[in-house]
Amino acid sequence: xxxxxxxxxxxxxxxxxxxxxxxxxxxxxxxxxxxxxxxxxxxxxxxxxxxxxxxxxxxxxxxxxxxxxxxxxxxxxxxxxxxxxxxxxxxxxxxxxxxxxxxxxxxxxxxxxxxxxxxxxxxxxxxxxxxxxxxxxxxxxxxxxxxxxxxxxxxxxxxxxxxxxxxxxxxxxxxxxxxxxxxxxxxxxxxxxxxxxxxxxxxxxxxxxxxxxxxxxxxxxxxxxxxxxxxxxxxxxxxxxxxxxxxxxxxxxxxxxxxxxxxxxxxxxx
Amino acid sequence: xxxxxxxxxxxxxxxxxxxxxxxxxxxxxxxxxxxxxxxxxxxxxxxxxxxxxxxxxxxxxxxxxxxxxxxxxxxxxxxxxxxxxxxxxxxxxxxxxxxxxxxxxxxxxxxxxxxxxxxxxxxxxxxxxxxxxxxxxxxxxxxxxxxxxxxxxxxxxxxxxxxxxxxxxxxxxxxxxxxxxxxxxxxxxxxxxxxxxxxxxxxxxxxxxxxxxxxxxxxxxxxxxxxxxxxxxxxxxxxxxxxxxxxxxxxxxxxxxxxxxxxxxxxx
Numbered sequence: 001x002x003x004x005x006x007x008x009x010x011x012x013x014x015x016x017x018x019x020x021x022x023x024x025x026x027x028x029x030x031x032x033x034x035x036x037x038x039x040x041x042x043x044x045x046x047x048x049x050x051x052x053x054x055x056x057x058x059x060x061x062x063x064x065x066x067x068x069x070x071x072x073x074x075x076x077x078x079x080x081x082x083x084x085x086x087x088x089x090x091x092x093x094x095x096x097x098x099x100x101x102x103x104x105x106x107x108x109x110x111x112x113x114x115x116x117x118x119x120x121x122x123x124x125x126x127x128x129x130x131x132x133x134x135x136x137x138x139x140x141x142x143x144x145x146x147x148x149x150x151x152x153x154x155x156x157x158x159x160x161x162x163x164x165x166x167x168x169x170x171x172x173x174x175x176x177x178x179x180x181x182x183x184x185x186x187x188x189x190x191x192x193x194x195x196x197x198x199x200x201x202x203x204x205x206x207x208x209x210x211x212x213x214x215x216x217x218x219x220x221x222x223x224x225x226x227x228x229x230x231x232x233x234x235x236x237x238x239x240x241x242x243x244x245x246x247x248x249x250x251x252x253x254x255x256x257x258x259x260x261x262x263x264x265x266x267x268x269x270x
Numbered sequence: 271x272x273x274x275x276x277x278x279x280x281x282x283x284x285x286x287x288x289x290x291x292x293x294x295x296x297x298x299x300x301x302x303x304x305x306x307x308x309x310x311x312x313x314x315x316x317x318x319x320x321x322x323x324x325x326x327x328x329x330x331x332x333x334x335x336x337x338x339x340x341x342x343x344x345x346x347x348x349x350x351x352x353x354x355x356x357x358x359x360x361x362x363x364x365x366x367x368x369x370x371x372x373x374x375x376x377x378x379x380x381x382x383x384x385x386x387x388x389x390x391x392x393x394x395x396x397x398x399x400x401x402x403x404x405x406x407x408x409x410x411x412x413x414x415x416x417x418x419x420x421x422x423x424x425x426x427x428x429x430x431x432x433x434x435x436x437x438x439x440x441x442x443x444x445x446x447x448x449x450x451x452x453x454x455x456x457x458x459x460x461x462x463x464x465x466x467x468x469x470x471x472x473x474x475x476x477x478x479x480x481x482x483x484x485x486x487x488x489x490x491x492x493x494x495x496x497x498x499x500x501x502x503x504x505x506x507x508x509x510x511x512x513x514x515x516x517x518x519x520x521x522x523x524x525x526x527x528x529x530x531x532x533x534x535x536x537x538x
Contacts, residue, residue: 147372154339154359154366155386155433165389169376 036216045220051205056224058118058200059190063228065122066186070129071179077130078137078178083167092138099131104192111197121198125189129182136178140171173244180236187229202228287350288441288473289315289338294347296333306498307333311347313492313501317440320467320474322484324530325494331477334499335445338475339366351441361386365434369446373418373429380405380414383432404432407466424455431463435470444476448483456480457515460487464513485526486513493533503533 004012018038024030025037032040045052081087081095107124114120144167152166194203206221296308307330315321323331336342337349340356349356352363359366373382383401384392392400405414408428418426427447434442448456460483467474478484484491485507493503507526509517517523 145372147368147370148374150341151366151368151372152385154341154361154368155389156359156361157389161389165385166374169374172376 033213033215036219040216041219041223044216045223048217048220052202052220052224055200055202055205055221056228059194059202059225059228062118062121062125062190062194062201063187065118066125066129066190067183069122069126070133070182070186073126074130074133074178074182075137075175078134078175079141081134082138082141082171088138088142095131095135095138099135103128104196107193107196110193116197116199118200121190121193121201124193125186128189129186131182132185133175133178133182136181137171137175140174140178141167143174144170176240176244180233180240183232183236184229187225187232191225286317287314288317288319288352289313289475290348290350291334291338292348292350294334294337294344294349296330296337296342297345308344309498309500311499311501313504315473315475315490317473318471320464320476320487320489321492322476322478322488322490323492323494324478324481324484324534325499326496326534327479329494329496330499331494332445335366335443335475335477338441339364339443341366361439362437363439364441364443365437365439367427367430367434367442367444367447369449373426373433375418377417378414379410379416379418379421379429382418382429383436385433386437400436401432404436407435407469408432409462422455423451424459427451427459428462431466435466435472440473442472442474444474446477446479449479456483461513461515463487464511468512481527481530482518484530485509485523486518491526491530493530503530505529 021035021038025032025035025040081091103124106127107120110120110124114123148166148170149162152162157165190201191203194201195207198204198207202221202224206218206225209215209217209221291311291313294308294311295306297304297306311334323334325331333342337344338351338356340351340359343357351360354363356364374385377385380398380401383404384397387397387400402414405411408431410425410428410432413421413425418429421429430447434444448459451459464487476487478487488507491503491505491507492501493505494500495502505526509520509522509526
């Protein structure tokens with residue numbers, strides 16, 4: 001007997017989960033306050049589509065702006081800290097320990113500085129996503145195999161050529177891993193800050209409907225954020241695979257490489 | 271008359287020296303005055319010769335090679351490569367091939383081979399032409415679009431050799447290029463290298479730990495002592511060329527290998 005492919009098992013599990021979401025509330029095992037049926041959630045999402053769409057646009061706008069800040073500043077500072085020994089020794093321990101601080105504690109300060117509108121969410125989520133991007137960029141530059149630089153120098157590479165032709169391409173995979181994580185954190189940052197103090201956005205809708213115990217509308221908001229995060233994750237993965245061709249090429253074609261290796265001794269003997 | 275012939279011979283050899291190292295010492299900076307890595311190295315490598323350097327780990331073989339490549343400067347003494355000193359890397363004069371393949375994983379085989387040419391801004395078409403010629407020289411036609419991950423250890427070293435040869439430098443420095451390979455691949459690669467060497471007329475300085483490899487490849491073997499490194503023996507390998515695997519079983523081969531081993535063993 002052969003096992004089904006993991007991908008089909010995953011889809012089956014998802015389908016089962018959705019069916020359970022629909023069936024369990026119908027049986028009356030759980031009150032609607034705990035878990036409204038899937039159909040009811042979707043119905044609410046459809047009837048309130050204009051409200052949810054407007055809220056989603058606000059959230060998306062905040063996420064986009066904070067990602068720009070997190071990724072831009074993260075790469076810039078990470079490259080400086082990873083590339084210069086002085087800054088590295090001075091700042092890296094500080095940044096690494098700051099990473100452990102629950103930055104959400106600073107959010108009240110952000111609202112005091114930037115108000116309850118979008119700016120405070122963008123600033124907060126930007127800071128939240130900045131750390132992984134910056135740390136992995138610094139690590140990516142720091143951990144480059146010195147043999148690469150030695151080889152480049154022996155081939156006559158100038159300092160600027162070493163940076164553009166070796167250091168940058170060599171650190172792309174690590175930087176991308178940081179961007180994926182940092183981007184996910186900005187989504188979390190935006191939603192959390194919307195839930196705390198806000199006047200718009202999906203997170204705000206969820207909190208608002210929770211206080212009035214409107215369970216289907218709470219779940220509708222959760223569903224929207226779920227879809228948003230999964231879409232982001234898939235987009236980031238697709239982008240990463242395209243950008244880091246040489247890594248995926250190595251992984252996917254290992255079997256074919258094995259075949260060609262066996263064919264090599266022929267020219268050697270000639 | 272004999273004397274005159276010797277003088278003429280000597281002059282010819284001096285004129286045709288590819289590398290002249292004179293009184294080179296190297297000290298690594300440290301708290302207590304530093305560590306002496308090399309002491310008073312003096313050697314001359316004739317054009318077109320295949321010279322192998324052997325010695326215990328940490329004897330400064332690699333440091334010496336770095337200096338010949340212009341990647342490091344000696345604390346004392348002079349180094350002349352092809353008639354000129356080498357204050358910084360000069361890839362058109364000296365090609366270097368390292369221990370591990372050190373190919374760039376983000377570049378395809380052909381792009382890796384072309385890398386030194388692209389640094390100099392050689393036009394794309396000419397680059398492709400030359401890298402393809404190198405690829406077939408090392409016997410890897412058809413693997414140009416592959417990435418290093420997809421190649422075996424031996425294939426990677428072939429690509430590294432192609433990259434070292436693509437600028438056609440008269441001098442090739444190799445720092446334990448086959449150390450990471452298994453015994454069989456290593457033998458094949460050594461044989462390959464001799465084939466390439468005989469077609470390209472390069473001067474080669476080759477570092478290895480393997481005594482068999484040293485005798486099999488070399489015209490001359492230089493034996494270095496443990497740190498601080500100095501040259502303690504200079505052995506002419508008079509085995510005929512082209513070399514074959516069968517020679518390894520001969521008495522002469524065994525004696526040469528034994529002599530190197532005795533030198534290394536008694537080295538302080």
